[in-house]
Amino acid sequence: ETGVTQSPTHLIKTRGQQVTLRCSSQSGHNTVSWYQQALGQGPQFIFQYYREEENGRGNFPPRFSGLQFPNYSSELNVNALELDDSALYLCASSLGGIAGAGEQYFGPGTRLTVT
Amino acid sequence: KQEVTQIPAALSVPEGENLVLNCSFTDSAIYNLQWFRQDPGKGLTSLLLIQSSQREQTSGRLNASLDKSSGRSTLYIAASQPGDSATYLCAVWPGANSKLTFGKGITLSVRP
Numbered sequence: 001e002t003g004v005t006q007s008p009t010h011l012i013k014t015r016g017q018q019v020t021l022r023c024s025s026q027s028g029h030n031t032v033s034w035y036q037q038a039l040g041q042g043p044q045f046i047f048q049y050y051r052e053e054e055n056g057r058g059n060f061p062p063r064f065s066g067l068q069f070p071n072y073s074s075e076l077n078v079n080a081l082e083l084d085d086s087a088l089y090l091c092a093s094s095l096g097g098i099a100g101a102g103e104q105y106f107g108p109g110t111r112l113t114v115t
Numbered sequence: 116k117q118e119v120t121q122i123p124a125a126l127s128v129p130e131g132e133n134l135v136l137n138c139s140f141t142d143s144a145i146y147n148l149q150w151f152r153q154d155p156g157k158g159l160t161s162l163l164l165i166q167s168s169q170r171e172q173t174s175g176r177l178n179a180s181l182d183k184s185s186g187r188s189t190l191y192i193a194a195s196q197p198g199d200s201a202t203y204l205c206a207v208w209p210g211a212n213s214k215l216t217f218g219k220g221i222t223l224s225v226r227p
Contacts, residue, residue: 006158033214042119042204042217043159056214090158092215103149104215106159 004107023091025072032074037088121218136190138205146210
């Protein structure tokens with residue numbers, strides 16, 4: 001049991017809509033990373049938050065944005081949804097920096113379908 | 116740019132067989148490497164993490180090795196079981212304030 005939870009489990013949205021996905025980090029972890037996993041692919045890094053500040057971003061457009069809260073829960077927001085945004089969205093929590101040695105603990109994911 | 120490759124994409128073996136899953140990466144400047152298991156439609160479960168200073172890690176029937184200089188890691192599964200059927204992904208971490216870079220995974224099917 002990793003202790004990382006995500007909600008909702010599944011979500012269906014229409015192209016052009018906006019969506020918010022939520023993640024609750026493992027207790028004590030101050031870093032959260034979000035990944036997008038398309039079918040048959042490995043997870044792709046979206047961005048990382050450390051102590052409520054964005055701390056690295058992958059090759060995703062600005063319509064992908066995030067927030068991290070003082071209790072280390074976080075949100076991923078996606079505006080103007082496109083069909084290609086259909087994927088499994090994973091969050092992972094970890095201790096920041098070398099102290100955490102990069103070991104990340106993943107949640108069960110949110111399956112987003114855009115029609 | 117770091118690239119992680121896992122070949123083959125799929126593997127089918129009879130129950131009881133010992134098997135090796137391969138992972139290669141292009142940039143040897145990594146801090147650690149992690150092997151994950153993913154069941155269909157589910158999140159990732161961490162199996163083993165190998166620090167760059169280590170050569171291998173073991174957990175039960177699983178053994179992972181790391182050869183940083185050649186950019187390779189292997190995951191050895193002993194006496195495979197149908198319950199081992201899943202996708203196995205490896206990921207490398209370059210260091211602080213960095214991202215995990217994943218391979219596409221190897222989908223393993225263990226036949227009873």
